[in-house]
Amino acid sequence: MGGPNFGAVGGADDLRAIVGALLTYGLIFAVLMLIVSATTWALAANGGSWHTAQKAKTGVLVALAGATLTGGALAWANWLLDLGAHL
Template identity: 50%
Template sequence: MSAPTIDIQPNTTGLPGLAALESIVGALLTFGLIAAVAGVAISASAWAVGAHSSNPHVAGKGKSGVLVAGGAALLIGAANTIVTFFNNAGASIR
């Protein structure tokens, strides 16, 4: 006895409101990128103040903040590609 084959694919017609949800997610991506830019600016300022005032703790936190905000922007920008990659990888498993 073999198990039945189930082949369900994502679609854009299954539920009402998907266009609104896509719009909301797009706005969240924009908000995240704006927050990342603010994070880079604030962290770079802290890095500069820490470096010029001979405060290695503040300078180190500023460096870390720049890297974290840059990484966040990278992940936000690549979100569609990352999700598409894993969706295709998962769909190819049989």
């Protein structure tokens, strides 16, 4: 048994390009959110605005989770395809 035949679907190369672009944009936005949230956290903690600092800390954690999930999505999909080829 071979692996999945992605060539049988018309436009498979276009679909791969679109998914790659979406993963790239997702990773860029997650990193930008991380930078903005970390800066806001630092400024709010320095200024004594603890409520804003707590919200920014949550933003940092969400951005890290988003960057991790977005960055690992392609590796996970490739692992699943490889696993499926061996079943």
